[in-house]
Amino acid sequence: MFPKGFLWGASTSAYQVEGAAYEDGKKASQQDIINKDSFQKYGFATADVASDEYHHYKEDVALMKECGFSSYRFSIAWARIFPDGNGEPNPKGVQYYHNLIHELKAAGIEPIVTMYHYDCPWALVEKYGGWLNRQIVDDFAKYAEFLVKEYGKEVRIWTTINEQSIIVQYWTQKCYIPEELLDGNHNQLRYQINHYMNLCHAIACNLVHTYVPDGIVGAALGYSCIYPLTSRPEDCMAMQNAQALRNDYYTDIYFKGIYNKAADTYLKEHGLAPVIENGDMDLIASGTSDFLALNYYASECAKACPADGKIQIQWSGVNRSGKKGDISGFETHPGFYQMCKNPNLDTTDWDWAIDPTGMEYMLRDLYNRYNKPLMITENGLGAYDTLTEDGKIHDSYRIDYLREHIRAMKRAIDKGVEVISYNPWSAIDLLSTSNGVKKRYGLIYVDRTDDDPKNCARIRKDSFYWYKKVIASNAEDLT
Ligand code: BG6
Numbered sequence: 001m002f003p004k005g006f007l008w009g010a011s012t013s014a015y016q017v018e019g020a021a022y023e024d025g026k027k028a029s030q031q032d033i034i035n036k037d038s039f040q041k042y043g044f045a046t047a048d049v050a051s052d053e054y055h056h057y058k059e060d061v062a063l064m065k066e067c068g069f070s071s072y073r074f075s076i077a078w079a080r081i082f083p084d085g086n087g088e089p090n091p092k093g094v095q096y097y098h099n100l101i102h103e104l105k106a107a108g109i110e111p112i113v114t115m116y117h118y119d120c121p122w123a124l125v126e127k128y129g130g131w132l133n134r135q136i137v138d139d140f141a142k143y144a145e146f147l148v149k150e151y152g153k154e155v156r157i158w159t160t161i162n163e164q165s166i167i168v169q170y171w172t173q174k175c176y177i178p179e180e181l182l183d184g185n186h187n188q189l190r191y192q193i194n195h196y197m198n199l200c201h202a203i204a205c206n207l208v209h210t211y212v213p214d215g216i217v218g219a220a221l222g223y224s225c226i227y228p229l230t231s232r233p234e235d236c237m238a239m240q241n242a243q244a245l246r247n248d249y250y251t252d253i254y255f256k257g258i259y260n261k262a263a264d265t266y267l268k269e270h271g272l273a274p275v276i277e278n279g280d281m282d283l284i285a286s287g288t289s290d291f292l293a294l295n296y297y298a299s300e301c302a303k304a305c306p307a308d309g310k311i312q313i314q315w316s317g318v319n320r321s322g323k324k325g326d327i328s329g330f331e332t333h334p335g336f337y338q339m340c341k342n343p344n345l346d347t348t349d350w351d352w353a354i355d356p357t358g359m360e361y362m363l364r365d366l367y368n369r370y371n372k373p374l375m376i377t378e379n380g381l382g383a384y385d386t387l388t389e390d391g392k393i394h395d396s397y398r399i400d401y402l403r404e405h406i407r408a409m410k411r412a413i414d415k416g417v418e419v420i421s422y423n424p425w426s427a428i429d430l431l432s433t434s435n436g437v438k439k440r441y442g443l444i445y446v447d448r449t450d451d452d453p454k455n456c457a458r459i460r461k462d463s464f465y466w467y468k469k470v471i472a473s474n475a476e477d478l479t
Contacts (some may be wrong), residue, residue, distance in 0.1 A: 001474075002413060007110060007421035008471040009064070009071035010443060011378050013117035013162065015047045016430040018077060019453075020054035024092035027083035029119035030130060030176040035431065039450075042320055044436030049453040051430050051446045057100050059458060060428060063444055065107035067464055068471035072109050073377050073423040074100070075117035075162065078143055085121035086139045089146060101154050112377070112423065113155045114220060115144055115204055117162040118174045118433070125176050131193045132177075140200040144207050152212040159293045159377060160204040163222035164197050165250050169313065169331065173433055187313055188272045195274035198253050202287025218289035219254050220377045223247060224300040225362040229340055234304035238337035241266070242302035245333070254292060255370045257285030266336055270311065291420065292366065295378030296405075299358030301342035307335030319350045322384070322439060327351045348382055350439060356404035363412035363419060373418045379405050380425035382432060382439040385461070393445045393461035402463065402470075403478050410475060428458065443467055 015021075015031040022028070031047050038044040053060055064072055078085065080093035104111050120130045128135050148158070167174040168190045172182065181189060201219055208217035226246065228239035244262040252260040258281070267273040312332040317339065319327045324347060330339040345353040363374055381401040385393050402424060413419050429442035436450040445459040469477050 002410065004474075006419075006474065007071040007112075007423075009069040009073065009109065009112075009421070009423045010427035011073040011423040011425050012053070012427050012430055013075040013114065013119075014077035014080070015050065015117070015119045016426075016433070017051040017053040017074075017428060018080075019047070019049040019052040021048045023054065024080075024096070025083055025090035026077065026080040026093055028122035029077060029079040030122055030125050031119045033122055033125075034173065034176060038436070042436070043450055045431055045448075045450040045453075047431055049448070049456065051428050051448070052453070052456040053428070054096065056456065056458065058103055060444075061100070061103040061107050061109065063458060063460070063464075064104075064109055064427060067443065067468045069109050069427075070471075071112050071157075071421055071423060072104055072427065073112035073114065073159070075114035075119075076147060077119055078116065079119065079121040079123075081146065082121060082143060083123070085124035085127070086142060094150060097151065101151065105154065110157065111155050112157045112159065112375075112421070113147075113151065114159045114162055114377075115147055116140070116160065116200075118167070120175070122176075131175050131196060132189060134196055137196050137199045137203070141203045144200070144204040145211075148207045148211045148215075152208070152215065156212065156215055158204070158208050158212070158215060158217040159220040160201045160217060161197050162220045163295060164194050164201075164219065165246060166222035167197070168194050169246075169316075170318070170434070172314075182314060184310065184314060187311065188274070190313070191267060191272055192274045195276065195280070198284050199280060201254070202284045205287035205289060216290040218291040218293055218375075219250070220293040220295060221250055221254075222295045223362060224296070224298055225358045225365065226300045226302050227342060229301050229303035229342070232304070235302070238304040239302045241333070242300070242337040242339065245336070246300075251292065251366065251370065253284060254289040255372060257281070257288065266333070289372070291373040291375055292370070293375040293377040294362065294366075295425070296359050296362060296376060297379060297425075298352040299342065299345070299355040299361070300353070301340050302337045303340050305332055305334060305336075305338035309334040317351075318434065320435065322349045322435060324349055324351060349384065350382055350435060352382070354381075354401065356408040358408075359405050360408040360412045363409065363417045364415060367412075367417040373420050375421040375423070376409065376419065377421070377423050378425040379422070380441045382435070382441055384438060385429075385440045385445060387445060387447065387459070391459060393459060395461045395463045398461070398463045399466045402467070406470065406475055406478060
């Protein structure tokens with residue numbers, strides 16, 4: 001059974017919904033630049049308007065209230081607060097989040113705030129390369145301190161950095177990385193960026209613990225449980241290697257303050273390990289997390305692979321077309337593991353394996369190992385939706401997906417796992433990080449296309465009405 005007071009809601013991130021990219025003092029973030037490029041190359045929407053939540057936030061909060069949300073996870077755009085990344089805060093940007101938080105609180109909705117969701121201020125990229133430079137740790141620390149002091153009276157639940165593991169894997173979508181670093185010879189930088197983020201995460205945890213009296217804080221991690229392709233011992237070992245490098249490498253930092261040994265050894269053997277300065281590991285160990293927020297969409301599968309060959313990370317696992325099977329290859333670490341398709345699972349049109357059982361597996365495994373509360377801060381189905389002539393969206397496929405994942409979460413809770421919230425992706429349709437706006441996730445449809453933002457009218461999908469019943473019954477009624 002879901003406990004009383006369980007937080008139900010949904011999630012978004014700033015650059016994927018807000019729009020108003022250059023309004024009221026905000027300057028560009030790296031996502032404004034990356035998404036302009038994706039528009040040129042693939043025809044995916046820019047972040048200029050996105051879902052225009054900046055202008056629709058009152059309407060959106062009213063819809064969340066109507067649906068019965070008790071929480072809403074959103075992120076703050078660093079470049080709206082500090083347009084130049086550091087220096088003087090932008091009063092209008094600061095006020096926008098006060099307005100949003102007040103609106104939410106007045107509607108009885110608890111804000112869950114993410115400090116950073118892929119959108120480094122472009123000014124810092126221009127100044128020193130953004131996340132490629134250790135200087136960002138100082139600027140992030142000042143930004144995080146500002147946030148907790150400014151909003152800490154109203155915001156109790158904080159997540160620090162969104163999806164470090166996914167930033168490592170898909171660094172060009174999530175960070176601005178100059179062309180000349182993409183030839184495969186600079187993969188160490190992925191782990192260096194991650195190290196800087198670990199420092200930032202620890203600093204942010206310490207800040208919340210210092211300035212927010214009853215505050216709780218943790219990272220939001222993109223997490224897939226990993227199965228072996230077969231029961232051959234070599235494949236099971238490869239699965240364990242993939243688990244170490246893709247998952248434990250992050251969770252061991254958050255809860256134990258150490259780099260996972262197997263992953264660290266592998267990275268050192270291949271010249272990929274981050275440079276660590278004196279005092280870094282003490283700082284990381286001091287900034288412990290109160291919970292882990294999980295973004296779970298799909299499980300993964302790994303198999304053994306020969307020791308000769310090249311490490312392949314760049315462009316692995318990307319499907320740009322939205323046609324099943326059109327995937328750009330699989331991450332390979334020769335002699336360690338290779339990711340592969342799981343023949344037992346159906347996928348989305350973008351080749352993400354649909355696996356509710358994987359959610360239960362993940363929750364039980366993580367709780368067994370770390371014994372800390374868990375939150376689901378993302379979970380959802382990216383799909384093509386059709387707006388019917390009479391203005392409806394019949395997304396039964398999304399309802400099926402969410403229902404089975406809620407059931408899986410319930411099974412984990414019934415076996416003793418402490419889960420405190422469920423915030424699927426996404427509250428409203430938004431700009432996907434990899435596929436424009438035609439790949440939709442929302443409970444609420446936003447009427448726009450990749451090349452035409454139209455008026456971004458909001459329309460409740462069938463999943464909205466279904467989720468409303470789920471919340472009202474504390475998930476007793478999933479029909
Ligand atoms: C998560 C991110 O990785 O997955 C979100 O935190 C993202 O920002 C979501 O939108 C779905 O991925 P995509 O690429 O389909 O948008």
